[in-house]
Amino acid sequence: MYEFAIGWEWLAFAVRWLHAVTAIAWIGSSFYFIALDLGLVKRDHLPPGAYGEEWQVHGGGFYHIQKYLVAPTTMPEHLTWFKWESYSTWLTGFAMLCIVYYGGADLFLVDRHVLDISATTAVLISLASLGVGWVLYDLLCKSPIGKNTWGLMALLYVVLVAMAWGYTQVFTGRAAFLHLGAFTATIMSANVFFIIIPNQKIVVADLIAGRTPDPRLGAQAKQRSLHNNYLTLPVIFFMLSNHYPLAFATAFNWIIAALVFLMGVTIRHWFNTTHARKGKPTWTWLATVILFILIIWLSTVPKVLTGEERAEAAPTFRRFAENAHFPAVKDTIATRCSMCHAAEPVYEGIARAPKGVVFESDAEIAALAREIYIQAGRSHAMPPGNITDMTADERSLLTAWFESAVGEAQ
Incomplete structure (x- = not known):
């Protein structure tokens, strides 16, 4: 199981990399041709059927490009198609969706x-x-x-x-x-x-x-x-x-x-x-x-919409560990987060703590107070899919912990 988890993670990385490469190729060619099309200039000397032309300079040389709105009168000997950038981007993206x-x-x-x-x-x-x-x-x-x-x-x-x-x-x-x-x-x-x-x-x-x-x-x-x-x-x-x-x-x-x-x-x-x-x-x-x-x-879900206040500054991490809410926060994290964010995760399929984030000591929790606040307090990003059933009261606790510690530092 350990080897499978590692292999799956590297497969995801490889496909993500390929997806990024193909997306760059597709988006780059798309933006280039849109800019080229919009920059075309109609001139009297253009051949029959030509819509416009453009002169460009790049890579130490000049390019003279003409566009035929429908088609030229005769088929050119060589024709370059721009399609695989699009297809490969979608295919690799769908592969990422599956993985x-x-x-x-x-x-x-x-x-x-x-x-x-x-x-x-x-x-x-x-x-x-x-x-x-x-x-x-x-x-x-x-x-x-x-x-x-x-x-x-x-x-x-x-x-x-x-x-x-x-x-x-x-x-x-x-x-x-x-x-x-x-x-x-x-x-x-x-x-x-x-x-x-x-x-x-x-x-x-x-x-x-x-x-x-x-x-x-x-x-x-x-x-x-x-x-x-x-x-x-x-x-x-x-x-x-x-x-x-x-x-x-x-x-x-x-x-x-x-x-x-x-x-x-x-x-x-x-x-x-x-x-x-x-x-x-x-x-x-x-x-x-x-x-x-x-x-x-x-x-940020401001007060005018939800009745909640917002924190404006972050104190030193020691204030988070000394805050009155911290014992309850520590229990919540141990219950809802530690199965993944531990030196030896126990959640099936996870071999190492995601992004190396571990919550096994007061210092580790306090040092990442801002991330906990954003990921699990202010938003519902963590736990993923709320797989550990973190409650609304527990999220409110995490929010109150961070914001009260911020208030103490001001």
Whole structure:
């Protein structure tokens, strides 16, 4: 069992690394081509069918690029396809979902204090949501509203916010954010697999056969590329969020997710407008900062919403061990946390304390008071999936312990 746990951990690391590499390749090429497309300039000397051109300099040389909106008059000898970056990113991401969240469903996917379901049921809901999400999105794009670019994007935003709320009612906060990223990334990769690349293949086949390609194929692919462009940054946020419980494990996590999608729009709008040489809308950065401050405010669950006070400063760790709440806190941690956070963990499948965090002495507990406060007091990130049934009163105790010690230090 020990060897299996170690091997599984390294498998997860290897797949995560591969996922990061492929995601960099996909996102990098996507951002490059969006910037290139927006920066194209129409000139009189362009050959028939050419939409625009761009001169670029990189790596000690100059590049002269021309784009044909539908297709050139003849098929070029060599054609480079950009598709495997997308496919490999989704495949490695799904592998990570299987390894971490399906393989460890009781720990990372299911929180029976959120919804009391079996691990099998949770996995089936996860799989169904990804598939149904793409079908719904595709139907909307092909419906009459799909002809209105911004109307469609507004409706899609409503769908994404609804999914954010829905996921938080089913899974752990960490899994909810991860699934929201997977839901969005599935739409993006499916756009490439089912629409963009097939349309391009039809155009190529028409060129080879001497037929005139249908311009609607290019327009459809461009619409899906636009959606992918605006969805990329939120996906990155959700994939990184599992390291930050104040994002995914607080009371207003689904609203935070909704604001993250808006930040993706404001940031990309600045880049897209700038690349199109239509000015520099600096207001978008102010809007992004305001949205992010609002997210921070929501994550701390301020008094105006819950009646609770917030701590503002951290004292030396000795004050935590000397605090009146500490004996009860120590008992709570021994009951709810020590099965994993010990020199020799007893929880099945965990060979070493996660991140090397051990709570076996007063000094070790006091030294990590802030992390305990954030992970298990202010948020529900720990224990994962509340596997040890930490109660609301115990979380309140951890919060009171940290905040009273902070108050004593001021």
